[in-house]
Amino acid sequence: MINPLMRLQKVSISWSVVCTVALSLWGTPTWAGDPFRSSNPRPIGDNTEAAFVEIFKNGNYLEAKSYLQQAVETETDEPLAFAIKASLAYSNEEWDVMKNAAAKTLSVAEKLTSTDPLRGNLYQAVGHFLQGAYTFKTKGPLGAVNKLQLVFDHLDKAEEIAPNDPELNLLKGYLDLILSVNLPFSSPEDAIARFEQYAAPTYMVDRALFAAYRDLDQYDTAMQYIDQALANSPDNPELQYFKGQILRKKGRTKDGQPKDLELLQEAYTYFDQAMTKVDQLPKGVQIPLRHDHRVVQDEIAKLSMNPN
Numbered sequence: 001m002i003n004p005l006m007r008l009q010k011v012s013i014s015w016s017v018v019c020t021v022a023l024s025l026w027g028t029p030t031w032a033g034d035p036f037r038s039s040n041p042r043p044i045g046d047n048t049e050a051a052f053v054e055i056f057k058n059g060n061y062l063e064a065k066s067y068l069q070q071a072v073e074t075e076t077d078e079p080l081a082f083a084i085k086a087s088l089a090y091s092n093e094e095w096d097v098m099k100n101a102a103a104k105t106l107s108v109a110e111k112l113t114s115t116d117p118l119r120g121n122l123y124q125a126v127g128h129f130l131q132g133a134y135t136f137k138t139k140g141p142l143g144a145v146n147k148l149q150l151v152f153d154h155l156d157k158a159e160e161i162a163p164n165d166p167e168l169n170l171l172k173g174y175l176d177l178i179l180s181v182n183l184p185f186s187s188p189e190d191a192i193a194r195f196e197q198y199a200a201p202t203y204m205v206d207r208a209l210f211a212a213y214r215d216l217d218q219y220d221t222a223m224q225y226i227d228q229a230l231a232n233s234p235d236n237p238e239l240q241y242f243k244g245q246i247l248r249k250k251g252r253t254k255d256g257q258p259k260d261l262e263l264l265q266e267a268y269t270y271f272d273q274a275m276t277k278v279d280q281l282p283k284g285v286q287i288p289l290r291h292d293h294r295v296v297q298d299e300i301a302k303l304s305m306n307p308n
Contacts, residue, residue, distance in 0.1 A: 036167040036204075042119060045075030051084065057203075059236035060280045061088065072104075079108040079123035086130045091284030095138055102130035118161045122168055125154035151175075169198035170208060177212050188216055203232050210242065219250050237277040241289050244270030248296055258299040268296045 034041035047070040054064035068088075071081035086101035106127025113120025132147030155175070158168050173194035195208045210225035226243045233239055244267045251263030258264055271293040278286055 036170070037165075042116065044080060045071055045078050047071035048075055048078055048081045048084070051081070055084075056207075057233050057236065059233070059238040059277065061282050062280045072101075077108060077112065079105050079112060079119070079126070082108060083123060083126050083130065088282055090130075090133060090137075091282040093283065095134065098130070099134050099138075102127060102134055105130060118158050118165060118168065121154045121158040121161070122171065125151045125158070126171070128154065164198050166199050169194040170204055173199060173208060174211075177215065188212060203229060206232070207239075214242075214246060217249075219246050222246050223250075237274040237281060238285060240270045241274040241285065241292075244268070244274065244292065244296075248292065248299075252299070258303040261300065261303045264296055264300050264303065268293070268300060271296060 034044045036042075047067045051064040051067040051071060054060045054067060068081065068085055071078065072085055075081055082101050082105040086098050086105055089095070089098035089101060105123060109120050109123035109127055111120075112123065128147045128150040132144040132151070135144040135147070155168075155172055158165075159172070162168060173191045176194065177188055177191035192209065192212050195205050195212065199205050199208060206225045206229040210222050210229060213219070213222035213225065223243070223246050226239065226246060230236070230239050230243060247263050247267035247270065251258065251260040251267060253259050271289065274281075274289055275293050278289060281289065
């Protein structure tokens, strides 16, 4: 039987993926900043929309800060803005900021439930997940265990209202994927089906499926989706880093030894491109990017000296 504390730990460790990526991926808006729906769009605020563009289309988290600050000050009935603020704080290890933004996400979502029960329940799930992740990081897993059931309860309520909603399926697909990767009795097929059948827009689907197949070690398929994402946003340093990750993985053996000089050199090229804009990325991306950029150079040097 899987220890529930271990389950929470695995989910909490991956929260930056769920929240920062699944909640905030950017595509072409259909109405008032709603990037998810082509019909029955929600009036997500303009500042939240602008923050989306800078973060997930341009990969410029620094530029997004001012838009996000305006969003949380003026679009106070939009829980997504507070969820993004909390998730970025998680990535930057700003625990007090995360705590406050998580609480605000939950309280705004509770109020929204009376007028939009779908998104109200969806973001109550997000708020509880954020609070659980905060508790886990600052106090350990024991105090965070009860949050998991609240997350699933609210996601189930949202799914009962609109099972095909693209925003719901993008977020729940990421959560399903994390569980399927970490728990032996779970399957990733349901998560991938959510992405392919219901999530929107295309840019969001491409990035979600890239993450899904990357985490399943299906690198050729992951490469197809990151290439599609880069075709839409070729100058995004985060996407450049993601492609470099896949190339580096393909250029090494299963035990991590360098094996393909050409692939490693191509990975370095993408890491190097991302490094030109590293300062506009959050701490949670900067640290592994700097590490991979340095280590792949050592791997290239090692393989060049010992080609056989």
